[in-house]
Amino acid sequence: MELTDGSLLLRLPDGRDLEAIRAACQDPEIPRWIPVIPQPYTEQSARDFIAWSQEGLERGNYSFVIISAETGQLLGAIGMSVNRLMKIGHIGYWIAAPARGRGIASSALRLLSGWALDEGFGRVELITDPDNIASQRVAEKVGFGREGVMRAHTLHRDGRRRDAVLFSLLPGELV
Numbered sequence: 001m002e003l004t005d006g007s008l009l010l011r012l013p014d015g016r017d018l019e020a021i022r023a024a025c026q027d028p029e030i031p032r033w034i035p036v037i038p039q040p041y042t043e044q045s046a047r048d049f050i051a052w053s054q055e056g057l058e059r060g061n062y063s064f065v066i067i068s069a070e071t072g073q074l075l076g077a078i079g080m081s082v083n084r085l086m087k088i089g090h091i092g093y094w095i096a097a098p099a100r101g102r103g104i105a106s107s108a109l110r111l112l113s114g115w116a117l118d119e120g121f122g123r124v125e126l127i128t129d130p131d132n133i134a135s136q137r138v139a140e141k142v143g144f145g146r147e148g149v150m151r152a153h154t155l156h157r158d159g160r161r162r163d164a165v166l167f168s169l170l171p172g173e174l175v
Contacts, residue, residue: 001057003064005111008104010064010078012057013050017065020074022046024096033132034094035156053079060084066095066108075099078108080116080124089116089124105138110174113142117171127153127164139167143175 003010013021024030025041038045053063056079063079076095082088091112095105113124126144128135140146144167153164 001062003111003115004069005107007069008075008107008111009067009069010108010111011067013053013063013065013077015050017074018043018046018050020096021049021065021077024074024076024094027097029097030094031157033129033135034092035154037094039157049077056081062112064112066093066099066104073099075104076108078112080112082121087120087122089113089121091124091126100134105135106141109138109142113144113169114174117169117174122171124169126167128167129154130163130165136165136167141175142169143173144169145173 001012022041022043022045025037025045031037031039031041056063061079061081064077065074066076066078067073068075074096076093076099078091078093080089080091091109093105093108116124126139127150128139130149136146147166147168150164150166152161154162156162
């Protein structure tokens with residue numbers, strides 16, 4: 001499965017993305033905000049991510065790399081886990097350091113959220129760390145509404161629990 005808006009391409013990661021994923025995930029900002037990202041992030045970590053992404057599709061979850069349609073460069077990753085019974089998608093993403101500040105996260109989030117809503121999902125969610133203001137701005141730019149803080153929601157690799165801010169998007173709210 002692939003999604004595109006003409007500028008970005010969202011597709012399943014594969015072997016050609018291995019080194020770009022590994023290199024991007026060396027940036028300490030990615031695991032800072034996404035505690036499930038392994039540290040250190042090795043070539044095997046990237047291989048595991050690729051395999052996990054391909055297996056996820058069989059379970060009805062979606063994990064894509066974000067690729068520049070013009071250059072073929074890996075810009076980040078975005079994924080959506082799915083609650084089929086409730087028709088809810090839960091999206092997460094990261095953007096490679098050189099691609100930040102260019103609207104890539106907003107465009108990728110808009111593309112995947114729009115597809116989910118067109119497929120009949122009644123709700124799309126995402127969470128951010130309360131201190132991740134950039135990610136909160138991305139959500140709001142696409143039309144997600146802030147619902148509130150979920151206390152002690154996220155478990156970090158050091159064993160600390162952190163609050164998370166919940167955002168949601170309903171049909172008709174995509175900007």
